[in-house]
Amino acid sequence: MGEVRYGVVGVGGMGQGHCKCISELADARLVAVCDIDAAVAQSVGGKYGVPYCTDYHDLIDRDDVDAVTIATPHYFHPEIAIYAMERGKPVLSEKPIAVTVSAADEMVAAAKRTGVPFGVMYQTRTEPAWRAAGDLVKSGKLGEIYRTLLIYADFRSQAYYDSAGWRATWIGEGGGVLMNQSPHALDRLTWLGGLPSKVTAYTATRNHKIEVEDVGMAMLEYPNGGIGFIHCSVNETPGTLLLEIAGEKGKLRVMTNPKGQQELTFWEIDPGVKAGSDAATEMWHKPPVTEIPVTLPDLPSGHAEVLRNFTQHILNGEPLLSPGVEGLNSVELIDAMILSGKTGKPVQVPVDRSKYDAFLDKLKKRSRPKKTGPDKRVTDTVNIKA
Numbered sequence: 548m549g550e551v552r553y554g555v556v557g558v559g560g561m562g563q564g565h566c567k568c569i570s571e572l573a574d575a576r577l578v579a580v581c582d583i584d585a586a587v588a589q590s591v592g593g594k595y596g597v598p599y600c601t602d603y604h605d606l607i608d609r610d611d612v613d614a615v616t617i618a619t620p621h622y623f624h625p626e627i628a629i630y631a632m633e634r635g636k637p638v639l640s641e642k643p644i645a646v647t648v649s650a651a652d653e654m655v656a657a658a659k660r661t662g663v664p665f666g667v668m669y670q671t672r673t674e675p676a677w678r679a680a681g682d683l684v685k686s687g688k689l690g691e692i693y694r695t696l697l698i699y700a701d702f703r704s705q706a707y708y709d710s711a712g713w714r715a716t717w718i719g720e721g722g723g724v725l726m727n728q729s730p731h732a733l734d735r736l737t738w739l740g741g742l743p744s745k746v747t748a749y750t751a752t753r754n755h756k757i758e759v760e761d762v763g764m765a766m767l768e769y770p771n772g773g774i775g776f777i778h779c780s781v782n783e784t785p786g787t788l789l790l791e792i793a794g795e796k797g798k799l800r801v802m803t804n805p806k807g808q809q810e811l812t813f814w815e816i817d818p819g820v821k822a823g824s825d826a827a828t829e830m831w832h833k834p835p836v837t838e839i840p841v842t843l844p845d846l847p848s849g850h851a852e853v854l855r856n857f858t859q860h861i862l863n864g865e866p867l868l869s870p871g872v873e874g875l876n877s878v879e880l881i882d883a884m885i886l887s888g889k890t891g892k893p894v895q896v897p898v899d900r901s902k903y904d905a906f907l908d909k910l911k912k913r914s915r916p917k918k919t920g921p922d923k924r925v926t927d928t929v930n931i932k933a
């Protein structure tokens with residue numbers, strides 16, 4: 548195979564970003580698009596001069612489609628992905644890979660069973676500060692992790708939520724800020740800090756007329772006794788993005804500055820936090836801390852980079868920057884926070900699959916798609932850039 552011929556499913560919003568990136572990528576070609584909205588499918592197909600259809604089975608069954616990207620609302624990701632994997636076609640799914648841990652399990656199992664390449668669009672992992680943070684954690688320079696902190700505070704208007712019937716409903720997307728806006732931040736938290744074993748959360752709907760939460764917080768307990776705290780909200784502007792990971796040997800902080808750039812700070816602790824405490828003979832002795840300058844890699848980032856990497860993974864076995872199987876971790880955390888927030892009780896991770904399915908089924912029964920008039924197909928402009 549000299550190039551990967553892609554079909555894109557769901558081209559109303561984010562899927563158009565996929566089409567643009569694919570059409571600009573070496574070794575990749577856009578060959579077909581699909582959307583249940585025929586007018587959308589026709590318009591995007593026309594723009595790129597490729598055939599369109601309204602049923603994803605028809606797109607995936609095409610002989611000239613080698614691989615599929617999925618940018619439908621989240622509930623559809625698993626069924627479309629599994630259909631493609633079972634036909635041997637690599638899948639790059641938008642985030643979150645699924646709404647429930649049970650559906651995410653099925654995707655992961657299908658990827659393992661079929662051996663088909665599976666990626667998830669967690670494109671922020673490719674940004675320089677996050678690549679550098681990933682390298683620091685992987686190098687073991689933090690030592691044992693004692694604490695994590697994530698603040699992801701952003702803004703969404705009522706008009707945003709009213710822009711499509713599926714948005715911010717239990718039946719349409721199965722969650723609010725935790726399910727839709729926070730997954731990138733929660734993915735980075737679990738990628739760098741691991742999965743907690745216990746989650747005690749608070750969720751609420753404060754500023755919007757929506758069924759689902761627009762704020763969520765949680766206390767985390769990790770298997771090693773480490774602790775963490777999460778705050779996610781769409782009720783603030785200017786936004787805050789802060790991640791801290793504090794370990795025995797080092798501490799890292801990534802924070803967005805007022806210009807919107809991410810700044811990474813890393814401190815080395817010698818001989819370590821506990822080692823320094825155990826060794827101290829002076830009452831007020833603190834282990835010395837040194838700020839270590841970190842050079843951020845000058846590498847491409849964003850959707851285009853994830854699509855380039857996915858293409859090269861298919862063609863040449865390049866390691867995935869954002870493996871689909873790792874998409875399960877953020878779904879664990881999202882589901883745990885939603886369940887704990889709604890029930891007022893701590894939730895163990897891994898989340899009890901059948902309990903979560905029964906809990907969500909009840910919420911979906913009372914849920915109604917919003918009556919909003921024609922959907923407005925404008926996805927986050929910040930994310931559509933290559």
Ligand SMILES: NC(=O)c1ccc[n+]([C@@H]2O[C@H](COP(=O)([O-])OP(=O)(O)OC[C@H]3O[C@@H](n4cnc5c(N)ncnc54)[C@H](O)[C@@H]3O)[C@@H](O)[C@H]2O)c1
Nearest residue numbers: 557559560561582583584618619620621623641642926930
């Ligand atoms: N990675 C990112 O930064 C990012 C940014 C925005 C959205 N997303 C994700 O992309 C997905 C889509 O979000 P959006 O904002 O583009 O939504 P959207 O409503 O603008 O577009 C979704 C499109 O999917 C179509 N669709 C629905 N069901 C379908 C089906 N079964 N088969 C084919 N087409 C179907 C709809 O008609 C619509 O055109 C979501 O999962 C969202 O979380 C990711």
